[in-house]
Amino acid sequence: MMDKDCLFCKIIAGEIPSAKVYEDDYVYAFKDVNPIAPTHYLFVPKTHICCAKKINAENSQYVAKIFEAIAKTAETEKIDSYRIINNCGEEAGQSVMHLHFHMMAGVKMGWGKHSLG
Numbered sequence: 001m002m003d004k005d006c007l008f009c010k011i012i013a014g015e016i017p018s019a020k021v022y023e024d025d026y027v028y029a030f031k032d033v034n035p036i037a038p039t040h041y042l043f044v045p046k047t048h049i050c051c052a053k054k055i056n057a058e059n060s061q062y063v064a065k066i067f068e069a070i071a072k073t074a075e076t077e078k079i080d081s082y083r084i085i086n087n088c089g090e091e092a093g094q095s096v097m098h099l100h101f102h103m104m105a106g107v108k109m110g111w112g113k114h115s116l117g
């Protein structure tokens with residue numbers, strides 16, 4: 001099910017342009033328009049799920065498919081090391097209310113409380 005008012009549903013439908021990096025029956029992936037790493041892709045389910053809070057027994061297959069898609073993309077593009085991030089909720093930094101996983105690579109990344117900004 002798609003949401004006609006959702007930015008990422010419109011991108012999946014091709015109504016808004018995007019730089020596609022991967023697609024299958026369950027998953028669409030495209031370049032983040034405002035990258036914060038040399039490689040910065042967004043992986044989204046081809047159904048409208050607002051956020052990680054709404055993952056359940058009926059739709060969790062989409063999450064599995066996204067992680068498969070990320071692994072395939074990394075293999076194809078020979079990306080050896082990367083970070084996968086999901087922001088859930090406003091305080092965590094979620095700005096688009098369609099579930100998405102950031103895949104970021106190409107830079108040495110920090111880890112620790114200061115990396116949370």
Ligand code: AMP
Nearest residue numbers: 018031032033034035087093094095096
């Ligand atoms: P988040 O802040 O976790 O909700 O991530 C939303 C991401 O979507 C941000 O990194 C934005 O740069 C990205 N974004 C917003 N609009 C577009 C767009 N039209 N095409 C590609 N990426 C977008």
Ligand code: ZN
Nearest residue numbers: 006009048098
């Ligand atoms: Zn949507």
